[in-house]
Amino acid sequence: MCIRDSNEVGAYQQAEHALRDALAAAERMGLYNVVATAKNNLGIALARQGKLEEANAVETEAIIDSAKQGDRRMEGGSRHYLATILELQGSLEEAEREAQRSAELLLIAPPLRAHVLATLARIRLAQGRTGESLATAREAMEELDKLGGLEEGEAVVRLVHAEALSASGQDEEAQRAVDEAKARLLARAEKIQDSNWRDSFLQNVPENARTLALASDAPEPE
Numbered sequence: 001m002c003i004r005d006s007n008e009v010g011a012y013q014q015a016e017h018a019l020r021d022a023l024a025a026a027e028r029m030g031l032y033n034v035v036a037t038a039k040n041n042l043g044i045a046l047a048r049q050g051k052l053e054e055a056n057a058v059e060t061e062a063i064i065d066s067a068k069q070g071d072r073r074m075e076g077g078s079r080h081y082l083a084t085i086l087e088l089q090g091s092l093e094e095a096e097r098e099a100q101r102s103a104e105l106l107l108i109a110p111p112l113r114a115h116v117l118a119t120l121a122r123i124r125l126a127q128g129r130t131g132e133s134l135a136t137a138r139e140a141m142e143e144l145d146k147l148g149g150l151e152e153g154e155a156v157v158r159l160v161h162a163e164a165l166s167a168s169g170q171d172e173e174a175q176r177a178v179d180e181a182k183a184r185l186l187a188r189a190e191k192i193q194d195s196n197w198r199d200s201f202l203q204n205v206p207e208n209a210r211t212l213a214l215a216s217d218a219p220e221p222e
Contacts, residue, residue, distance in 0.1 A: 007045055008152065009197045010204025015045040036065035036074055044081045047088060048206070055085045073112070076105030080116040087123055095123050114143035115153025118160040125160070130167045137164040155185055155207045162214065182215040 006015035019042040026034035043059030046052075059082040066075035079102035086095035099120040106113040117140035125133035140157045144150060150157065158181035165174035185208055192198040202208050 007041060007048075008205070009192065009201040010048075010208075011197070011200055012045045012048040012204070016042065016049065019045060032065065033069060033071070033074075036062050036069065036071065036078075039065065040074060040078045040081060043078070043085065047081070047085045052085060052089050056082065056089065059085055072105045073109050076102045076109065076116070077112060079105065080112070080119060083116070083119055083123065087119075087126065092123055092127050096120065096127070099123060110143055111147055111150050112153075114140050114147065114150060114157055117143065118153065118157040121164055122156075122160045125164055125167060130164070133160075134164040134168050137161040154188075155181065155205070155211060158184065159207050159211050159214075162211075178211070178214050181211045185211055 006012075006018065019038050023035060023038040023042060026032075026038055039058050039062035043055045043062060046055035046058060059078055062078040063075055063082065066072075066078055079098045083095045083098035083102060086092075086098060099116055102116045103113055103120060106116055117136055121133045121136035121140060124136060137157075137160050141161045144154060144157050158177065162174050162177035162181055165171075165177055185202070189198050189202055192201055202212060
């Protein structure tokens with residue numbers, strides 16, 4: 001399993017160890033694009049383990065490194081991860097600014113932009129800005145529908161859309177969104193052949209666990 005896959009299935013500690021090794025090797029060889037990529041992924045691996053202060057520092061370095069290289073895609077991705085880290089730290093205004101900047105940079109990469117729009121919607125929902133959150137979540141869903149699916153972040157887009165609908169009092173539409181999110185998530189999980197990784201994907205990745213929890217809490221049809 002590659003490093004990125006380790007993050008995507010929730011094997012964050014394994015990803016951290018592999019990324020630290022990759023980062024050290026890339027720094028020795030002067031492979032600065034690899035350095036930026038390793039820091040980008042290391043930041044979120046650390047954040048998912050609760051190491052938020054170090055995650056913030058590493059992701060900030062990834063942003064600086066990417067900007068120096070003129071890599072808008074990587075800078076946008078790193079700002080997205082930093083927004084997530086800041087959100088976890090409770091710094092919602094800073095998180096919103098980073099997510100907005102990321103969305104601007106990622107106009108060149110619609111699949112990544114859909115994901116960051118969902119993060120922005122989640123941040124606004126946490127701020128109590130329900131109407132703005134739902135509008136942003138709908139924009140993310142529109143991007144997802146156009147693309148037909150996302151390599152990374154589809155579960156986030158679908159989950160945040162459902163939560164924004166629920167917070168807006170649109171319960172029936174929210175339930176349909178949760179049901180679809182669960183179905184798509186389980187279909188993706190079925191493609192993971194190793195049962196341990198499959199369980200980790202469903203249980204350790206926060207948005208996946210949250211999706212299943214919402215679906216299980218749904219009222220039974222009459």
